[in-house]
Amino acid sequence: MYGSVPVLGVFLDLLLPVRHSDAPSVVKAQILAGGRGKGKYESDGKGGVRIMSSPIEAFENASMMIGYYLTTKQTPPGGLLVKKLYIYKAVDVAxxxxxxxxxxxxxxxxxxxxxxxxxxxxxxxxxxxxxxxxxxxxxxxxxxxxxxxxxxxxxxxxxxxxxxxxxxxxxxxxxxxxxxxxxxxxxxxxxxxxxxxxxxxxxxxxxxxxxxxxxSLEERLPDEEVEYEASQAGLSYVRLDGNIGNIVNGAGLAMATNDLVSLFGGKCANFLDVGGGATKETVSKAFEILNRDSRIKGILVNIYGGIVRCDMIAESIIAAAAATKGFKVPVVVRLQGTNCDKGLEMIDKSGLKNLIVEPDFELAAEKIVAVTSKSV
Structure with missing residues (x-):
């Protein structure tokens, strides 16, 4: 449950205005989904909008609402955690x-x-x-x-x-x-x-x-926090439901990578585009985001260098490995384009473990699927 005594103490204060009124009150769960009135709480099976006749009744219901998951037609199957309630006096409706x-x-x-x-x-x-x-x-x-x-x-x-x-x-x-x-x-x-x-x-x-x-008032679902964090760093991130992390440059290449991984029997965990203006910082941030994702069993770095130099990508990969004391999951790197030979040479000389270099696109996708399947 989400913090018992302090949270419920706050509700006593919130309900004070109700004590001075004979009007009933409405307690409403605040989540980013509709259909709350017809939803179902994991705690007591009741809905997310309730009419209360007294502060005590409101307090008792609030105790079963905040800190519990509410499932509606618009939430994921497991529901959404309710951290806020809205309390207002009830209104007679004609x-x-x-x-x-x-x-x-x-x-x-x-x-x-x-x-x-x-x-x-x-x-x-x-x-x-x-x-x-x-x-x-x-x-x-x-x-x-x-x-x-x-x-x-x-x-x-x-x-x-x-x-x-x-x-x-x-x-x-x-x-x-x-x-x-x-x-x-x-x-x-x-x-x-x-x-x-x-x-x-x-x-x-x-x-x-x-x-x-x-x-500045925007609230986000838990899964959207990573997308927001990525956007702040200049990255395009979309969460998918697989276990292979991707770092690519360009939306077209990202979609092609996802398709090819699927063709070889794998499933991507994300769409992560570092863009044409990628820097060491943005690539390092991309690795940081993927390293926090416990679903990921392998990472495919697929870069086609144009404006982005492959040697810079190589430097970023080496720096990311140093920051995490080595890669904890297999990483397949495919570099083509500007300074790709220099980049591949830098990676080869780095002595990094758990890293596979494969210049061919299809073979790179096939290899990440193979090594990821072994680690499942």
């Missing part, structure tokens, strides 16, 4: 709505999606979504607002609030380079107030340089 802005790639323009069947069942009611396309210059026009009012049956007073919400969403969508703004559910209370009970926002990765404040 009507649930789904409201979203996203891009229609086929039409090349943004679209408003809206429905009066919001909440956890929205996926099964996708056919009830109303679609309204618009352009960023004009946003949500009065004509679109009139259609929304007619289709969803909002009163004149209600459509004024909805119109304001939609205009604010368009403003956020445009200014923050969003690709999806989803309010689900947006609810109307019996008193006629509109409250957003849950939301999901995604933003264009290509706009990171324009939106540092937004992306």
């Amino acid at each position: 009507q649930e709505y789904y409201v979203a802005l996203t891009f229609d790639r086929d039409r090349g323009m943004p679209v408003l999606l809206i429905s009066n069947v919001g909440g956890v069942d929205i996926e099964s009611n996708a056919d009830k979504l109303e679609h309204y396309w618009f352009d960023m210059t004009h946003g949500i026009t009065s004509e679109i607002t009139a259609y929304v009012q007619a289709q969803l049956g909002f009163s004149d007073a209600e459509i004024g609030v909805i119109s304001h919400i939609l205009h604010q969403m368009v403003k956020l969508f445009k200014e923050k380079d969003a690709t999806l703004l989803e309010l689900n559910p947006l609810v109307r209370t019996p008193e006629g107030r509109f409250v957003c009970l849950d939301a999901k926002f995604t933003f264009d990765n290509s706009a990171r340089f324009r939106q540092p404040e937004i992306f």
Whole structure:
């Protein structure tokens, strides 16, 4: 379990506001996956969204939620570890709505999606979504607002609030380079107030340089931490489900390497591209990342030197071996292109153990599969 006494002590403090209110509270698991209300906890088999009538009940449920794995339709089979809970007073709901802005790639323009069947069942009611396309210059026009009012049956007073919400969403969508703004559910209370009970926002990765404040809030799944670490070092890393680590330069070569390893009966553990501007530091970082991966039983270094010099790659391989006091798994090195003869000579003279040099692409892939199979 994730830290017992200190964590639960924090919940007592979090629940203090609830003690001064007669309203029930909602305790909601915070993980990067949807479907939490219909999910299942490993601790007690209950879902990830619970309504509590008292602080004691909330405390008892929080004790069975934080630090345990929650499985939903959108999580891996083993679920995701819950480290955070969101606590808020419950809201009486008269009507649930789904409201979203996203891009229609086929039409090349943004679209408003809206429905009066919001909440956890929205996926099964996708056919009830109303679609309204618009352009960023004009946003949500009065004509679109009139259609929304007619289709969803909002009163004149209600459509004024909805119109304001939609205009604010368009403003956020445009200014923050969003690709999806989803309010689900947006609810109307019996008193006629509109409250957003849950939301999901995604933003264009290509706009990171324009939106540092937004992306500084980003949370990542455990498997995504390595990808983020690699990207910070100028590497392209994608986790796969095999046991052969790859270090290559160029996306095309990476895909070809993966295909050839598969052809010989192996499975790659990653796609790791050091790029055309690779340096000793980036190559050393690539080895560091792979050395931490307990799944990896062998590493294939496949470099075709163009801008990248093969002798520099050789220096990096030797430095990486020295930093780890020798390679703990077999390493097959294939170097071709700029200064490859010099690089291969440097590796040959290094006296490194557990290292195989093979200039031929197919033979290199065949050899890493062979040595990896022996170590399984």
